[in-house]
Amino acid sequence: MKPNVIDEVVKNNLCVGCGTCAGICPQKILRIQDNEYGEYIPSEVQVCDSHCGLCLEVCPFGNNENETQIGAKIYGSIEGMKYLPETGYYLDSYVGYSNEFRQSSASGGMATWILTKLLKENIVDYVICPTPQKNPEKLFSFEILSDENSIKAASGSAYYPVEISEVIQKIQEIPGRYAITGLPCFIKALRLAAQKNRKLRERIAFTIGLVCGQMKSKNYTKYIAALSGSINSNEIISVHYRGKSSEKTANDYYYQFINEDGSQHKIFWSEGVSEAWLNRWLTPNACNYCDDVFAELADITFMDAWLPEYSKDSMGTNLVLARSPEVLNIIQKGIEKAEINVSKISVAKVIQSQAGVIELKRKQLSYRLYLAEQKGQKVPEKRVSASKEIGILKKREIKLKEIMQEESKQHFLDNCQNQPVDVKTFRTRMNPCIRQIYQLKLLRKFTFPMQAVKKILK
Ligand SMILES: Cc1cc2nc3c(=O)[nH]c(=O)nc-3n(C[C@H](O)[C@H](O)[C@H](O)COP(=O)(O)OP(=O)(O)OC[C@H]3O[C@@H](n4cnc5c(N)ncnc54)[C@H](O)[C@@H]3O)c2cc1C
Ligand code: SF4
Ligand code: SF4
Structure with missing residues (x-):
């Protein structure tokens, strides 16, 4: 009888709520639901009698195969591939933005540009990413998209729980080539699932990663909405987390909330958002035990250019790490055709831009692991x-x-x-x-x- 995620991960407070276990379970025994803190976790809808252990093998906090080992299998033998402990494997690094998508996007709009490009040129049939839902109980969910307007409407960051159980089931049912966006732990889960499932391996053609320092619960959005002056934060139907203002720098972006009654509220990073974000209020415990900064298993990773020379521009700028020759080619063609305003930048600059997250997920992680050991808490194996x-x-x-x-x-x-x-x-x-x-x-x-x-x- 093999252990499952409920005993090994959820009961040890190590679940990030990605939903991969529920999506892969052959008996569909697991369902993803909110816990009292507004975080997603799986629960058993009926007793598991097969104990196949597949759920644990695909769990980013249950399977001890690390990003360096998995990355070596996917990218290690590609010509020109480089490796750094901070970034994982990479072919090249870029800085810039897409004029077309920058305004409505989180930073420079490059993620939306590449997703649109993949679909427009029939390189993929579907794009999967979190999409606004206008439902106060579920403001975002992963959806399968097949048109450019929907991809544009899904641009921006979701600092909100989303999970992939349903889309994993749909990919297995509907043939085609898919591109999917994800935070580092989600991309790891997808890679682990693809190792175990042929349909996922063949159909997930591109993984688009985002640098990540932490996830937030649903309660976090309710708290910030209330802080912004929204009277009833249980009735929010829409939130935009990365509003841009020409009088501010790129890092002083605003959150905008719309309630069911049509009222709107806005709050800038410097007006209380930073306090809750930087002090890790309402962040899942699993994020304390994460050592992947750059979504090392994604074919391409996007992040904010948090460098003094770019943060002054309120419109936002991306840094990009490319790992797949195919996406590298798409970017180079985009530059040649002047579709995007992008140039090469040294990987040292990319690392510098994420110095805070690197410290958090390496040096500080070492100490958090030490503290957990002292308290006798079970924690996953890490690379530090x-x-x-x-x-x-x-x-x-x-x-x-x-x-x-x-x-x-x-x-x-x-x-x-x-x-x-x-x-x-x-x-x-x-x-x-x-x-x-x-x-x-x-x-x-x-x-x-x-x-x-x-x-x-x-
Ligand atoms: C929780 C979270 C934490 C982050 N932390 C950092 C950080 O510490 N440092 C940093 O530099 N960057 C961080 N990012 C990434 C950054 O905010 C931007 O997403 C990235 O720069 C891409 O910008 P863009 O303009 O190219 O994206 P856009 O063109 O706006 O496209 C973003 C795409 O990602 C999808 N997406 C949004 N949220 C999620 C999500 N939660 N899971 C999966 N897909 C999603 C959207 O649907 C869209 O397709 C974080 C993002 C998230 C969601
Ligand atoms: S982290 Fe993901 S795969 Fe692991 S138990 Fe939680 S929902 Fe399941
Ligand atoms: S910090 Fe790590 S575990 Fe938490 S959401 Fe980001 S990638 Fe996942």
């Missing part, structure tokens, strides 16, 4: 090992953020289930930790110059 070798202020910051991550979920349940969401009480409950985080920031301001002086004197 557990270590307490990290500065004392950083240790405190990591611990505080872990506390906030957990407490925010409970405080939301206690104070924000009724309408209107009681933002004031929620923030009062979070206040002791926020205060300590600000004190740490101040301390760092003073100790950093002192350390620099000491180094120079040495």
